[in-house]
Amino acid sequence: MFSSRQRTVLVVDDSAFMRRLIADVVGRIDGYRVVGSARHGFDALKQIHALDPDIVTLDVEMPELDGLQTLGYVMSETPRPVIMLSALDSPAGGELTIRALELGAVDFVRKPVAGALDPASELEASLRTALLAVTEANLGGVEMLARVPVGARGASHPEASATRAIVVASSTGGPRALAELIPRLPSPLSAAVLVVQHMPAGFTASLARRLDGMTRLRVGEAVDGEPILHERVYIAPGGRHMRVHRDAAGPCVALDDGAPIWGVRPSADPLFRSAARAFGPAIVGVVLTGMGRDGAEGLRAVRDAGGGAVVQDRRTSIVHGMPEAAIATAGADHVLPLSGMPSAIMELLERRTPRAPGAGM
Numbered sequence: 001m002f003s004s005r006q007r008t009v010l011v012v013d014d015s016a017f018m019r020r021l022i023a024d025v026v027g028r029i030d031g032y033r034v035v036g037s038a039r040h041g042f043d044a045l046k047q048i049h050a051l052d053p054d055i056v057t058l059d060v061e062m063p064e065l066d067g068l069q070t071l072g073y074v075m076s077e078t079p080r081p082v083i084m085l086s087a088l089d090s091p092a093g094g095e096l097t098i099r100a101l102e103l104g105a106v107d108f109v110r111k112p113v114a115g116a117l118d119p120a121s122e123l124e125a126s127l128r129t130a131l132l133a134v135t136e137a138n139l140g141g142v143e144m145l146a147r148v149p150v151g152a153r154g155a156s157h158p159e160a161s162a163t164r165a166i167v168v169a170s171s172t173g174g175p176r177a178l179a180e181l182i183p184r185l186p187s188p189l190s191a192a193v194l195v196v197q198h199m200p201a202g203f204t205a206s207l208a209r210r211l212d213g214m215t216r217l218r219v220g221e222a223v224d225g226e227p228i229l230h231e232r233v234y235i236a237p238g239g240r241h242m243r244v245h246r247d248a249a250g251p252c253v254a255l256d257d258g259a260p261i262w263g264v265r266p267s268a269d270p271l272f273r274s275a276a277r278a279f280g281p282a283i284v285g286v287v288l289t290g291m292g293r294d295g296a297e298g299l300r301a302v303r304d305a306g307g308g309a310v311v312q313d314r315r316t317s318i319v320h321g322m323p324e325a326a327i328a329t330a331g332a333d334h335v336l337p338l339s340g341m342p343s344a345i346m347e348l349l350e351r352r353t354p355r356a357p358g359a360g361m
Contacts, residue, residue: 007135010053011037012044012070013085014062018111022057022085025124032131041065041073048078055134057127058105060086060096068100075104081134083127084108086203094206101175102210106130106137106318110200133172133291136319141173141289159229161250162192163354164282166345167275169268169298169326171198171290173318175207177338178288179214182233184342187216191349192251193233194222194242194275196268198290201239208235224255236266243274251278262294272298281306282354284345285330289317293325300330308348310334310341 009032011022016039023034036051038044040062048056056074060067071082082105086097097108107130112119166185170177174197185193197207205221211233212219219233222242228234228251236242237255245254254274261267272285272295285302287295289312299309311332314320316339327335334344 006031006033007054007131008033008035008051009055009057009131010035010044010047010051011057012039012041012047012062012067013037013057013059014039015059018059018085021112021119021123022127025120025127026057026131028124029128029131041067041070044070045073048074048080052078054080055131056080056082057109058082058084058100060084060093060100060108066096068096068103071100071103071105079104079139081106081137081139083130083134085111087111094203095210097203098175098206098210101173102179104176106134107172108203110203129291133319136291136321137172138314138318138320141316141318159231162228162230162232163279164191164230164349164352165228165244165251165275165279166191166193166284166286166349167268167272167298167302168193168195168286168288169272169290169295169322170195170288171264171292171294171319171322173289174198175210176318177312177316178207178211180338181286181288181341182211182217182219183215185215185217186346187231189217189231192228192230193217194228194236194244194271195233196236196242196266196271196294198264198266198294199238201237204235204238208233211235222253222255224253226253228252236271239265241266241270243270244278245274246278262292264292264294268295269298273301276301276305276307279305279307279354282349282352283307284348284352285309286341286345287311287323287326289319290322291319292321293329295322296325296329299326299332303330306352308333308345308352310336310344310348312341313337
């Protein structure tokens with residue numbers, strides 16, 4: 001997307017302290033140069049037209065014209081990679097951040113917590129990762145979501161212990177992809193859905209609430225030890241790995257604080273491997289947009305167990321790193337745009353017969 005020249009950055013934040021801090025941190029990162037700053041959305045739009053920056057860092061909550069409204073103007077008038085800056089200690093910070101990612105922001109960075117001893121160091125690692133992500137971003141894959149009409153949630157479907165599973169890996173661009181995919185899964189659904197989205201602790205609860213309001217399925221942040229049931233979507237909590245454990249009562253969630261894998265926690269690989277052991281061939285692995293290669297080895301374990309594999313295509317992926325690694329490592333039954341994935345997942349799932357309880361355990 002970019003040449004080898006320095007990438008220019010516009011910093012937008014209503015706090016003068018944060019503008020200085022972000023500019024100082026960006027100045028430490030090779031290949032990036034701050035060309036201006038703005039204190040609110042109206043100022044940002046003027047600066048974007050005047051300076052034409054490659055990248056915009058955009059505060060979620062601002063007076064006059066807030067981050068979501070500003071993002072809407074940017075993506076409709078002068079599309080470019082946008083990184084949101086969000087404070088989780090704000091009551092609405094998590095929900096607004098998730099909405100921004102759905103609307104086209106490539107990534108987000110959590111602002112340093114109040115009273116941090118070294119806010120610059122706390123910010124630098126995550127901002128460096130986000131800047132790398134936007135250099136690989138495919139803005140052609142950033143489109144406003146085609147909303148799926150969702151009727152009132154029914155309470156009549158029995159919540160049986162899951163005998164089939166859909167496991168999903170996603171990272172950069174993932175919240176938008178999940179908001180396209182999850183509402184299009186049917187209800188009733190004779191499977192559980194388990195999702196690893198690379199995201200810090202705290203924000204995954206907001207993601208779960210957002211998705212829960214978009215689908216007839218019940219969506220929640222996973223809780224250690226809870227049973228895994230049909231009709232449910234389980235989001236791995238930020239900062240914790242999620243695995244499937246099976247005992248005499250059936251499959252249940254197992255969370256742990258083990259070391260990051262591929263630099264991330266949660267990681268999709270341990271989820272996919274454990275689900276493949278627990279469900280055998282009655283499983284479909286799905287790898288969505290994201291940077292890196294998390295999910296590739298896990299998808300191979302799913303296929304080795306006889307499960308199906310669906311991978312997002314390059315055209316609709318914000319970043320194609322994870323899908324590309326998955327295809328190279330494990331192959332796939334289908335490589336598809338987001339719009340074609342739900343029907344392919346269900347077709348593969350319905351072909352798979354659950355094994356007898358206790359088999360292979």
